[in-house]
Each structure stands twice: as structure tokens, then as C-alpha cells.
Amino acid sequence: MDPIYIILIIIGVLALFVIILYNGLIRLRNQVRNSWSQIDVQLKRRNDMIPNLIKTVKGYAKHEKELLTTLTKERTAMMKTSDMKKKAQHSDKLSDALKSVFAVSESYPDLKANQNFLQLQEEISGTENKIAYARQHYNDMVLRFNTKIEQFPANMIANSLGFSKREYFKTPEEQRKNVEVSF
Amino acid sequence: MFDEVRANKIRSVILLVFFFILIAAIGAVSGQVYGDIYFGLIIASIVTTIYILISWFSGDKMILSMSGAKPVTKKEYPHLYHTIEGIALAAGLPTPKAYVIEDNSLNAFATGRSPDSAAITVTTGLLKKLNRQELEGVVAHEMSHIKNYDIRFMMLVAVLLGAVVMMSHIMLRSLFYGGGRSRGRSSGGLMIIIGILLAILAPIFAQMIRFAVSRKREYLADANGALLTRYPKGLADALRKISKDTDVLDKKTSKSMAHLFISNPFKKEKSGKESFFATHPPISERIKRLEQM
Numbered sequence: 001m002d003p004i005y006i007i008l009i010i011i012g013v014l015a016l017f018v019i020i021l022y023n024g025l026i027r028l029r030n031q032v033r034n035s036w037s038q039i040d041v042q043l044k045r046r047n048d049m050i051p052n053l054i055k056t057v058k059g060y061a062k063h064e065k066e067l068l069t070t071l072t073k074e075r076t077a078m079m080k081t082s083d084m085k086k087k088a089q090h091s092d093k094l095s096d097a098l099k100s101v102f103a104v105s106e107s108y109p110d111l112k113a114n115q116n117f118l119q120l121q122e123e124i125s126g127t128e129n130k131i132a133y134a135r136q137h138y139n140d141m142v143l144r145f146n147t148k149i150e151q152f153p154a155n156m157i158a159n160s161l162g163f164s165k166r167e168y169f170k171t172p173e174e175q176r177k178n179v180e181v182s183f
Numbered sequence: 184m185f186d187e188v189r190a191n192k193i194r195s196v197i198l199l200v201f202f203f204i205l206i207a208a209i210g211a212v213s214g215q216v217y218g219d220i221y222f223g224l225i226i227a228s229i230v231t232t233i234y235i236l237i238s239w240f241s242g243d244k245m246i247l248s249m250s251g252a253k254p255v256t257k258k259e260y261p262h263l264y265h266t267i268e269g270i271a272l273a274a275g276l277p278t279p280k281a282y283v284i285e286d287n288s289l290n291a292f293a294t295g296r297s298p299d300s301a302a303i304t305v306t307t308g309l310l311k312k313l314n315r316q317e318l319e320g321v322v323a324h325e326m327s328h329i330k331n332y333d334i335r336f337m338m339l340v341a342v343l344l345g346a347v348v349m350m351s352h353i354m355l356r357s358l359f360y361g362g363g364r365s366r367g368r369s370s371g372g373l374m375i376i377i378g379i380l381l382a383i384l385a386p387i388f389a390q391m392i393r394f395a396v397s398r399k400r401e402y403l404a405d406a407n408g409a410l411l412t413r414y415p416k417g418l419a420d421a422l423r424k425i426s427k428d429t430d431v432l433d434k435k436t437s438k439s440m441a442h443l444f445i446s447n448p449f450k451k452e453k454s455g456k457e458s459f460f461a462t463h464p465p466i467s468e469r470i471k472r473l474e475q476m
Contacts, residue, residue: 031275038272119261126265133273136413141275 021154025163028145032166035138039169042131043078043091046124050075050094053120057101060111064104070097084167095128135169142166187403191332195339199235202343205384206231209377216376234346242342243294243302243334246440250292252282252304263310263318267303270322273411274330279303288430289313292443293325294338301329308430313421320418323408324445330407333400337443344388345439351381398464405469409476419473422446426466 054068074097078090102121105111112118146165149158158164207227214223238245257264263281271278279293282304289309295301303325305318313321328334354377409415425446432448441447447463 035275042272122261122265126261126269129265129269130272133269133411137273137275 018157021157022161025149025154025158025161028141028148029163032138032141032145035134035141036169039131039134039138042127042134043087046094046127046131047075047079049120049124049127050098053098053101053117053124056114056117056120057105057111060108060114060117061104064101067097067100067104071101084169088169091131095131098124098128139168139170142168187331191336195332195336198336198339198343199239202347203228203231203235205347206234209380212380213377235343238339238342239296242338243296243300245342246294246338246443247282247302247304250284250304250440251286252284252302255281255283260310262315263305266315266318266322270319270326270411273323274326276301276326276330279326279329283307283310284432286430286432287311288432288448289425289428289446290432290448291321291325291445292440293328293334294341294443295329295334296338297332297335298329301334303329306432308428312424312428316412316414316417317421317424319412320408320414320421321445323411324404324418325408326411327404327407331404333404340391341440341443344391347381347388348385348439351385354381401464402469402472405473406476409473415473415476419470422466422470422473426470 050071054071057064057068071094074090074094078087078094081087081090102125105117105121148154149163149165207224210223210225210227210230211220212223213227214220217223255263260281260283263283267281268278276298279295279298279301280303282302284290284304284306286306287308288306289312291303291305291309293301293303303322305321309321310318328337405418408418412418441449442463446466
């Protein structure tokens, strides 16, 4: 066989190989993006409910001003920043503050009897849970993506094709199960 | 995980082909009795094709309505919805539809053709008696069935093999009570042949339904469920409550659907004596494995 054909075949195989690899990376990257938007949706949902919660709690629990201020502060801070680590930090503080709100609500029987409050409590703790799960999934996807582009043979082409490592939405380990609301 | 998905897809296709051949063969035998083998074959092929299409596209709806499950809104069951949505996020799947069976027993199942058209059903008893982590554990177990495409295969097993088992019951009954006698003689002869054929096949099929739930499948869903919640104790506690509960599902659940549920709706597990033919692995063993994780 003419050597030119052999070279062409080799080039063809290599090209095919790169295309498969590239498509795999694209798919993975889109999964990472999609899982990030899932977190974002939940964070926004929670942010939308917080003013409502503050309004409801204010009427019953007059002595918890400080706590409510923290809520507002962390909420605004989280909305403003685009840095992943800071966002995660503010989100955690927000979760803690919400947990405290539901904890202190125990000592306000009128508040606890308020239908609107109960509904918000279920909505918010449900959303807290979803944030935790969306985070877990996002971090899993990032781990997979980062591992993939570091591994041979993807590492040979990942950089030159514009794939770079993604940042985790990291959380302290105990964060996962912190929104237990006991009645 | 992905191997499991492929295996389930292949199993589903094999089941469809097998079902088609079986019914076509019965059609050919009936045709032979009447003297025209091809006529029987063609009619049976058309009927089977239609039934297969119905099973494929609305087998899940058949199962849901047979089990007495009703679709519920987020307003009615916010707690259930939040749990399902959360676990779907953890699994990276679209949120399945939520269904509820009004019943005091503790049980749950998932069905559907694929993760895009899946549904999770729980009993009201389950919602009442389990706490949040336990419910999450159960939902995560069902979500793993969805992710693995177990739901597709188990759905087809229920509606296809279930139909054969049901048909054989009807045939046998009409034989015993002389349903065929009123018609012509040749018709009666046909009935007897098909009846005998199905009488032989029915127990074999019933057995196949039991094996469809291999223990491996349930253990795998338990393990993957625990991976989703990162909290094996939730599902372990839920299973413990389920096994201790004495309520049995009231609804007339067809035997061909037992394999769909998280725990056998007909049982009450006899201590220690776990049958080789059981539809489900022993709950005590499942709890033990979860607690070792």
C-alpha cells in the first residue's frame, strides 16, 4: 500500500478520536453548567421567600430584630457576589440564620399557629433541602469534569480547546442535614 | 450504573420479542385448529403489536390506575413534592410525577418508560408514619430504580406477563365452569388447547415475574439510594418501620405488580424462612447491608 494512504488513515483515526473526546467533554461541561443552574434556581427561590418570612415573623417576634437583620444582610450579600466561594459562604450563613428563626419560633405560640408561617416554613425547609441536594450533584459533576480533563488522554487537548477546571460550590461536611425542623 | 441502564434496555427488548413470539405462536396454534395457520398468526401478530404499543406508551398509566394511585398536586402534598424534587436534583433527573395511594399500609413504587416520563407513588400511610429522612430514603430508593431504567423493564414485566397470567386464569375458569360449552364444538376444542397451553405457561410466567426482581436489583437500588441522600440510616429506619408495620395494602393489587413495590405488598415476612422464590430480598438483610455502609 502507498504510504500516503497509511498516513491518511492514521490522521483519520486520530481526528475521529479527538472528535469523540471533544464531544464527551462538551457533554460533561453542559452537565456541569446545568447542575449549576439548578442550584441557582433554588437559591433564588429561597431569596424570594425571605422578605415574606421577615414580614410574617416581625409581627409576632419583636425581640428577634438582630436575627432578621442578619437574614437581610446575608441575602443581599449573596445576591451581589458572583464569587463561588463567597456565595457558598453567604448561603451557609443564610441557612444558619433561617435555622435560628425556626428555632426561636418555638417560643412564639402565636407565630407557630400562623398558617402563613407554617407554609413558609415547609417551603423554605424544602428549598434548603433542595439547595443541599443540588449542591451535592453539582459538586459531583464538577469532580467528574475536573478528573476527566486532567486525565490522559483528555489532558492533551482540553487546554488548547478551552476547557478549564471548574470551581466547587463547597460546603462544610455537616451542612447536609442541618435543616431538620422539629415540631 | 450505565451498564445497568444498558442491561435493562436490552432486557426490555428481549421481553418484548419473547412476548410477541409467544402470542404469535398461540395464534398459529389456534389458526391450525381452524385450519388456517396463517390467519391465526396474522391476527395474533396484529393484536400483539397493538398491545405492545399500548404497554410501551401507557403501561405506566395502566399500572397506576390498577394500583389505585391518584395524581396529587403540590398544594395537597407539599412535603412529598419537596422530597421528590430534592432527590431528583441529587440524582440529576427531571422531577417525576407524584402519586398517592389512600392506604394505611407502608409502601411505595416507581414506574414509567424512562426518567423523562416517570412517576413515584407512595401510600398515605407512608407519608404519615415516616419522618423526613426516612421518606427521603424511600424516595431515593425509587429514584435509583428510575435512573437505572429498572422502571421500564419492571413496567413491561407487569403489563405483558401480567396479561398472560390473567388470560390463563380466565381461560381456566371458563373451562371449569363450562363457558366454552355453549359455543360450537370446534370453539370448545380451541379453548381447551389454548387453556391447557396457558395453564402450563402461567406458573412459569408468574415465576419469571418473581425473578424479575432479582435481589441484586433491590440491593443496588438501596445502595444507590443511600448514595443520593448520603444517609443510609434514613432508608434503613424506613425499612425497619415498613417491616414492623402490620397493615397490608387493602387495594386489590394484582399479583403481577408485587415486584414493583419497595416491599412485597402481600407478605408478612415469616421470620427467618425467606423463600427462594420470594419477590423481594429479606428486609432484615437489606437493613443490615445499609447499616454497614
